[in-house]
Amino acid sequence: MILVIDIGNTNTSLGIFEKDSLIKTFALSSDIKKTQDEYGIMLLTILGHNNLISNIKGAIISSVVPQLGEIYKNAILKYLNIEALNLSYKSKMPITLNLDNNKEIGADRIANASAACIKYSLPSIVIDFGTATTFDIVDKNSCFIGGIIAPGLKIQAQSLSQFTSKLPKLKIEAPKSSIGKNTINAMLSGIVFGHCEMIKGMIKKCEKELGQKATIIATGGYSDVLFENSDKTIDYIDRDLTLFGLKELYYLNKE
Numbered sequence: 068m069i070l071v072i073d074i075g076n077t078n079t080s081l082g083i084f085e086k087d088s089l090i091k092t093f094a095l096s097s098d099i100k101k102t103q104d105e106y107g108i109m110l111l112t113i114l115g116h117n118n119l120i121s122n123i124k125g126a127i128i129s130s131v132v133p134q135l136g137e138i139y140k141n142a143i144l145k146y147l148n149i150e151a152l153n154l155s156y157k158s159k160m161p162i163t164l165n166l167d168n169n170k171e172i173g174a175d176r177i178a179n180a181s182a183a184c185i186k187y188s189l190p191s192i193v194i195d196f197g198t199a200t201t202f203d204i205v206d207k208n209s210c211f212i213g214g215i216i217a218p219g220l221k222i223q224a225q226s227l228s229q230f231t232s233k234l235p236k237l238k239i240e241a242p243k244s245s246i247g248k249n250t251i252n253a254m255l256s257g258i259v260f261g262h263c264e265m266i267k268g269m270i271k272k273c274e275k276e277l278g279q280k281a282t283i284i285a286t287g288g289y290s291d292v293l294f295e296n297s298d299k300t301i302d303y304i305d306r307d308l309t310l311f312g313l314k315e316l317y318y319l320n321k322e
Contacts, residue, residue: 068122070114070149071313072139073175074130076198077221078288082310083119089307089314091117103138107146114147126151127317129174129309136174152320154178159319161185165210172211175309176203179286180211182312186305187282192273193308194266194301196287198222204273204281215269220289223258239289241296259292266293267300284308 068090073080074097083091093113114120126149130136136153143151154174156164161184166172175195180203183191193203199222202215218226220239228236237251245260247253274281285294285301286308294304305311 068119068124069314069317070123070126070143070147070151071310071317072126072128072130072151073178073309073313074128074132074135074139075175076131078197079135080310081113082307082314083117083123084310084314085122087314089310091119092307092310097132097135099132099135099138101138103142103145106139107142110142111146120147123147123149125149125317125321127154127313127320128152129154129178129313131173131175152317154313154316154320158316160316161209161319162205163208163210165212173201176201176214177211178309178312178316179203180205180312181316182305182308183282183284184209185315186308186311187284187303189282190277190279191282191284192270193284193286194290194293195309196220196285196289196293200262200266200287202269202273204277206277207279215273217265217269220258220262220292223262224254227254227258239292241292259296263293263296263298263300266297270300 068085071082079095079097081093126143128151140151143149156169160181162180179193183193190206195201198219200217200219206212241259242252242255245256247256283302285304294301
């Protein structure tokens with residue numbers, strides 16, 4: 068079994084793979100204030116509760132918070148006695164990075180693009196609905212040619228509440244109609260349906276530049292609400308795409 072860890076700005080996703088099967092997933096908050104000992108004890112508690120500690124033989128980490136990635140790596144070494152792989156632009160991968168500066172690409176986006184290359188027909192566009200909404204574009208030749216980064220649903224909701232005195236905090240969900248008859252529904256319409264229209268428009272622009280239709284895959288924490296309201300713009304929803312990509316990249320790099 069291997070442990071895969073995807074560290075985001077807000078949340079951290081853990082997955083346990085037995086060969087090609089994802090058998091367990093766990094979610095933690097991404098807290099930079101916690102020490103490697105605290106994270107080590109958390110890992111021991113989670114894995115011990117599920118009787119998995121002795122079965123874990125390898126680990127791989129992707130992190131958009133570099134300091135937290137190092138903390139996890141040190142915790143895994145100290146408490147599980149495993150040298151975790153840290154995914155980066157230098158790692159072996161099934162895609163070719165074709166960017167102005169490959170150093171800038173986030174490890175999670177490498178995992179997403181790699182998973183799309185392996186699981187789906189190309190060209191593909193992976194849309195990851197997390198703290199930010201990111202588009203990762205892989206062309207028909209398995210080249211990661213770039214992407215799009217936009218404020219995510221949560222950022223938009225927080226911004227409206229933070230910078231306007233009368234607008235409330237809210238739970239992200241699709242309203243029943245585009246025309247909001249109260250403040251909350253009006254906010255949700257702008258955030259959710261506005262995001263859907265942005266997605267449709269950006270997909271259209273990307274496919275025009277690609278010169279052909281692409282396979283559209285949604286993943287990330289808010290993928291459900293966007294998928295349900297995408298008017299069939301999105302072909303697949305794959306909540307564990309990043310974890311799958313990390314698993315594939317672990318086996319590709321473990322030598």
